[in-house]
Amino acid sequence: MGTAKKENIVEVSESTRSKYFRSLTIQIYQLRQAMEKSDYKTAREICHRVRGSASLFGLRDLGEACRDVEAACMAQDGERIVEGFQVIEVIVGRNVGTAEAS
């Protein structure tokens, strides 16, 4: 789990948490589709959105990875985008897996 600002960590209910991860999984799927089409505009928008809420659920590293991909999309740097996306997938997979296990 990431290192969110201490004062912002709020114990959200399991139900809210699982809703969030469900929505996150959908967004990562949409991000993958956008990248496959080289639709960097949509990819950037999705990363921006995920970045906005990730840290609220304690996923600060996901927020940072999204920020990198967002910047790479703006620069249209395909290599950095792919690398960044792989990082995102790993973080999301780890957290969704943890959430499902718990």
Add this chain to the structure above:
Amino acid sequence: MGDQAERNVVTTIYGDSHLLRSSLSDSAAEAESEMDEKQKSVERESRRKNFQVISQDSVQRRVAVIDDDEGIRLYLGEVLGQQGFQVQEYPSAEAFLSKLESSMRSNSPFADVILCDVRLPGLDGLSFVSTMKGKTTEIPVILMTAYAEVQSAVRAMREGAYDYLEKPFDLARLNSVLENAIRYRQLAFENKFLKNMIDPDIKLAGVQCLSPSMKAIYDLIKRVAPTESSVLITGESGVGKEVVARAIHDNSNRADRPFISINCSAIPESLLESELFGHTKGSFTGATQHRKGLFEEADGGTLFLDEIGDLHFSLQAKLLRVFQEQKIRAVGDNKFRSVNVRIITATHKNLAEEIKVSRFREDLYYRLNVIPIHIPPLRQRKEDVVILAKYFLERSARKNKVDVKGFTPAALTKLVYLPWKGNVRELQNVIERSVILCQGDLIDETDIPVGQASDADDLIEEMAYDMPTLRDVERRYILSVLKKHNGKKDAAAKVLGMSRRTLYRKLVNQDDDSETLQ
């Protein structure tokens, strides 16, 4: 005129100058005043109790969260719920506005503060703030923004946003901004309500009339103004239909939004549609650019359609559609636009009769006539003449920079008993003329030109049946004025606008003519 009305007139004319004592005895007056005071005290207490109830119920802790990121909505829903806020979530500004429209129509508030993301698909946060500014709901909007978008948020605050929050949220700041916004909303609400408590009386253009019929109208305005119901104002020309419409708007929740007025009979039918609904560029010859119609100009406010009885049948159908769908379509456009306009209409015509002869749509009539207000002619509410005359005198003296302070009792008596066929508008014009023509600091009976003009009009109308010569008309008019002044030639000459000598000469000539004829 009834006894009470007569007593009101007498008191109003003579009360200030103490030339005549009121017909009420001192003790009766004291008892009446004591009763008034008790009544006022009961009303004050009732308003105070209502205020406590309303202020507690009206502002709650309802937060609307607008964000396309479900994560943010979920998080805020949870966190704010823990703080005792009732949270509603909207994925777009459009979704929120749609809910707002329906809540405004049913007059049931549902949010006390709005948290809105700056970056949204469709209508973005900045445009949303501008849109809300036009809605007069006074719900504070707090923008949520990423660090890089702070400049946009500051711009939005200039546009009317209450505050902004940077993402990721600092919980302490989130709470304090929300609490402040709720307090602001509470204060704005209390301020509005207290203002109404302190000055609950409706005034029409700054005047508070005395007649029971007008008092009933004030009462109706007070009850109708805060609602969204359409109002149909009827009454003769010059009674002040537009002034009543304005008072409804000024006492409504739309008071700080536009009040737009149009006289349907003053604009040719071919232009009226474009005037009301607007037109697109090239929609007709001369339409060189897109132009907003009055419905769009009045968005968020009130549109007053005067002389609605003269609206052409084809436009009546289009107006009906606005009532049904709250949407308009500009001339030459194929899209409908939503508008939020309260419609107030007025007419001097009897619309029920117009329906019978198929000149007015019955379905539209029922839409317009939800709250009918009939303003009686001035001749049926003589109690109001003096107070209106004094008001017009003050206004006219100020406007024309003349030092006319008031009326003599004889002048006021004359004003009260004139027929006022042109109603308040005629009275206003007569007072303005009198103020300008008056040579002293009080307007006297002879300074009021209406008596002659109005009597002369009657006389001419009466004479038109036997088609007299101009000379004969002159003779009959001179004799009529002389008779009115009990044969006093000085007074008659002054009214006739001629010297005493000329009057003598004319009277002698007329006698000669009479002899000749005999």
